[in-house]
Amino acid sequence: MNKIWQFGLFVWLFLVSLAAFMWAPLAEGLGEYTRILYFHVPVAWVTVLAFLIGAVFSIVYLKTRKIIYDQFAEAAGQLGILYCILATVTGSVWAKVSWGSFWNWDPRETSIFILLLIYAAYFALRSAIEQEDRKAALSAVYSILAFITVPFFIFIVPRVYSTLHPDPLINTRAKIDMDGKMLTTFLSSLFGFTVLFFWIFKRKIDLVKIKLALRKMEN
Amino acid sequence: MEPIYVVLIIILIIWCGIFGYMLYIDKEVKNLTKKLKKLEKTEINEA
Numbered sequence: 001m002n003k004i005w006q007f008g009l010f011v012w013l014f015l016v017s018l019a020a021f022m023w024a025p026l027a028e029g030l031g032e033y034t035r036i037l038y039f040h041v042p043v044a045w046v047t048v049l050a051f052l053i054g055a056v057f058s059i060v061y062l063k064t065r066k067i068i069y070d071q072f073a074e075a076a077g078q079l080g081i082l083y084c085i086l087a088t089v090t091g092s093v094w095a096k097v098s099w100g101s102f103w104n105w106d107p108r109e110t111s112i113f114i115l116l117l118i119y120a121a122y123f124a125l126r127s128a129i130e131q132e133d134r135k136a137a138l139s140a141v142y143s144i145l146a147f148i149t150v151p152f153f154i155f156i157v158p159r160v161y162s163t164l165h166p167d168p169l170i171n172t173r174a175k176i177d178m179d180g181k182m183l184t185t186f187l188s189s190l191f192g193f194t195v196l197f198f199w200i201f202k203r204k205i206d207l208v209k210i211k212l213a214l215r216k217m218e219n
Numbered sequence: 220m221e222p223i224y225v226v227l228i229i230i231l232i233i234w235c236g237i238f239g240y241m242l243y244i245d246k247e248v249k250n251l252t253k254k255l256k257k258l259e260k261t262e263i264n265e266a
Contacts, residue, residue: 017230031222032221032222032223032225032226033222033225033226035226035230036226036229036230039229039230040229040233043233082236082237082240085236086232086233086236086237089232090229090232093225093228093229093232094225094229097220097222097225196237200237200240200241200244203241203245203248204244206248207244207248207251210248210251210252211251213255214251214254214255214258217255217258217259217262218258
């Protein structure tokens with residue numbers, strides 16, 4: 001069963017990639033760069049999802065005080081950072097060809113950079129405290145506070161300040177201005193990337209469980 | 220650079236990042252599972 005849905009996901013993502021290149025039309029003004037939308041935006045979306053899951057597990061940890069939930073929150077944070085770096089790097093490559101340089105301190109770039117710093121500090125905090133309970137409690141509180149800034153930096157700042165970045169999917173008039181084929185490809189990609197994220201997260205959870213079991217046996 | 224190559228580079232970065240990380244996790248899971256099984260066997264033998 002596991003193999004079947006893994007194969008299904010692979011086929012799904014392959015079809016999305018094909019649709020992005022051969023089926024979906026190009027957007028006016030963006031030309032070939034339109035295709036980036038189907039990969040760069042889902043990666044940014046998964047970043048938000050990972051940080052949200054991290055915050056939820058942090059709340060669960062603070063309620064139950066079970067160390068496993070702190071480890072789950074850390075795993076989600078690690079994935080969030082990975083996706084955030086991928087979104088930043090790919091956005092930066094696009095900025096080089098569109099705006100002339102890799103980094104322009106555009107509101108969108110600045111906000112994602114600050115977000116990266118906030119979550120880098122989460123891991124710095126974790127590595128700075130040795131006592132496990134204290135580390136877990138402080139990290140949980142920090143993770144919740146850090147997530148409060150995510151909607152602000154990802155959704156609000158780029159809409160409030162004028163930016164060179166192409167319009168977000170849901171624009172300032174709260175409408176989706178997108179061709180039907182483009183929207184289908186985009187939503188399919190978003191779905192595929194989300195399922196892929198949950199697959200990787202499940203593997204991370206397996207890893208956490210094995211590590212805890214090992215620690216138990218070694219003690 | 221031709222726009223289509225830029226698009227391909229960006230997609231390549233994303234897939235390499237995701238699949239590279241997946242392979243890394245997979246390897247770690249396999250190694251630690253082996254270690255865990257070994258420890259379990261030793262404990263059973265000792266018992």
